[in-house]
Amino acid sequence: MSGDVPPADRVPAPAGGGRHDRARRWLCLATLSVGVSLIMVDGTIVNVALPAIIGGLxxxxxxxxxxxxxxxxxxxxxxxxxxxxxxxxxxxxLFALGVLVFGAASALAGQAQGGPSLLAGRVLQGAGAAMILPATLAVINTAFRGRDRAMAFGVWGSVIGGTVAIGPVLGGWLASAHSWRWIFVVNVPLGVLVLAGIALWVPETRDPRAALRTGAVGALAAGAGFAALVFALIEGQRYGWWTPTRAFSAGPLDWPAESVSPIPAAAVLGALCLAVFAADTGRRRRRGKPVLLDLTLFAIPSFRIGNVAIAIVGLAEFGLVFVLPLYLQGALGLDALRAGLVILALAVGALLAGPGAGPLTQRYGARRVVLGGLALETAGIASAAVLMAPDASAWRLVGPLLVYGVGVGLASAQLSNVVLADVPVERSGQASGAQNTTRLLGSALGIAVLGTVLVAALGTGLDRRLDRLDATPPATRERVSAEVRDSLGARIPDLAGRPGTAAPAAEARAALTGAARAVTFLTAAIMLAGFVLSLRLPRTAGARHHAPSPEQAGLDVR
Incomplete structure (x- = not known):
């Protein structure tokens, strides 16, 4: 065997590691994976059903x-x-409580009779999801040891990467074949199955020395800061990064300023709140009091560098999932379901690669598997960009997306492994929360950055192409330009069927393709930057990781 990290099978196996205990651990992993898949799918499943929700309610x-x-x-x-x-x-x-909250919230959303009750259900779903995600990762980090550890991270990472792409397909099918309410209701029986799995197979892992009182000021500041930053990143394109492009309202609240968008205010508020959180954390730590997140974790090279790499990978992954449906539906004319089936190749690659990440990590080490996965992601994205054309067959993208998905299944899983490998077991929960927050911020940044580039490239290319159509009246060109810009290309297929707009629609398809190609190449460059950064991961990342005894980890396996 060779590699940068000593083989994980040299770590002592847990006591009682017979066939029965091994089967129990894999049933535990299956339970964790189904729980994670519920919350990740719900992050993207609603997008394609929004028109049906608007009409239904x-x-x-x-x-x-x-x-x-x-x-x-x-x-x-x-x-x-x-x-x-x-x-x-x-x-x-926490995992069980999160599943209970998520399931109850899903039932509330599925039975909603108006906007307020639906929004309440979604907010509660978010609270349940926030409990589920770090809990599952902490259980894997603590309860899995030896050669099973890399395999478990592989499966967990492939579920994270794959189910993001499954959401639009599942949402489109449920909304069209049944009702938009099934998007939420289906979580209830699945949640019951997860709760049964928790009761039967998931061990308890905790730090008996940890204190819950970590400072209300820091906790509130951290929550408000991250929420404000995510809002600014996701909604900047919609409301305008500086000059308002539309009125902002949230329930009874209306943004009062007419000349400035709410986005800069949200970004400044987020930065100030995080500064308060950092100051409060430092003050409490100097006084020897417990903190929400021990910032000294970032002194661990694998944790620090790995978190930055996770943000970059999340930026590229979610940016690509944002851009591809626009190209497939706007430029190639696919409906939502067929576009989702093309993107499903990404999920298939991720889900196939996840289980194989464990054996590869055993042989070559987590760092090399991460680098190999990022290389495949970069190659897959670049290949997809090369193959994009206004008259291309959508199915030619399946191969590159499959390669990209395999890279996701390898890199995402083992990045989590590397990030947490040298973190003390008693701080697994807060380290997992920090890593997942980083992933979410990176994803929001990807949508913001790549969405902005797409809009700019589409507008520039469209105006240049429409100016060549001397035979088309200026009023028609202006109307086509406005419709394509406002819909990010979604209305191009409709334009092609209208009298007098066939030629502008063809130019709009070419402009959208050019913009999508530019963004996809930029995504590949960002992923390449993640690869280069990951070269700085310590060659011994994970080598100091050792499996604690059940007593040390607070394990209660029943």
Whole structure:
């Protein structure tokens, strides 16, 4: 065997590691994976069903947009506090509570009779998701040892990467074949199955020395700061980065300024809140009091560098999932379901690669598997960009997306492994919360950055192409330009069928393709930057990781 990290199978196996105990551990992993898949799918499943929700409940489109934003903002705000609660009360208990909250919230959303009750359900779903995600990662980090550890991280990472792409397909099918309500209701029976798995197979892991009182000021500042930053990143394109492009309202609240968008205010508020959090954390630590997130964790090279790499990878991954459907539907004319089936190749690659990440990590080390996965992601994205054309077959993208998905299954999983490998077991919960917050911020940044580039490239290319159509009246060109810009290309297929707009629609397809190609190449460059950064991961990342005894880890396996 060779590699940068000593083989994980040299770590002592847990006591009682017979066939029965091994089967129990894999049933535990299956339970964790189903729980994670529920919350990750719900981050993207609603997008394609928004028109049906608007029509079914008779709510305004601005209210419907908060159905997605409410889930993401609460998810981001509560990740760090939830990780700390898991360290204190037990990650198994937190996981079960999160599933209960998520299931009840899904039932509420599925039975909603109006916008307020639907938004309440989504907000509660976000709270449940914030409990589930760090709890599952902390259980894996603590309860899995030896050669099973790399395999478990592989499966967990492939579920994270793969189910993001499954959401639009599943949402489109449920909304069209049944009802948009099934998008939420289906979580209830699945949640019951997860609760049964928790009761039977998931061990309790916690730090008996941890304290829950970590400072209300720091906790509130951290939650508000992350929520404000995620809001600014996700909603900047919609409301304008500086000059307002539309009125902002959230329930009874209306943004009062007419010349400045709410986005700069949200970004400044987020930065100030995080500064308060950092100052409060430093003050409490100097006094020897417990803190929400021990910032000295960032002194660990693998944790520090790995978190930055995770943010970059999240930026590229979610940016690509944002851009691809626009190209497939706007430029190539696919409906939502067929576009989702093309993107499904990404999920297939990730889910196939996850289980193989463990054996590869055993042989070559986690660092090399991460680098190999990032290389495959970069190659897959660049290949997809090369193959994009206004008249291309959508299915030619399946191969590059499959390669990209395999890279996701390898890199995402083992990045989590590397980040947590040298973190003390008793701080697994807060470290997991920090890592997942980083992933979420990177994803929001990807949508913001790549979305802005797409809009700019589409507008420039479209105006240049429409100016060549001397035979088309200026009023028609202006109307086509406005419709394509406002819809990010989604209305191009409709334009092609209208009298007198066939030629402008063809130019719009070419402009959207050019913009999508530019953004996809930029995504590949960002992923390449993540690869280069990951070269700085310590060659011994994970070598100091040792498996604690059940007593040391606070394990309670029943």
């Amino acid at each position: 008779g709510i305004a489109s601005t209210d419907a947009e908060w159905v997605n934003a409410g889930y993401t903002l609460v998810f981001a705000a509560l990740l760090l506090p939830a990780g700390r609660v898991g360290d204190v009360l037990g990650h198994r208990r």
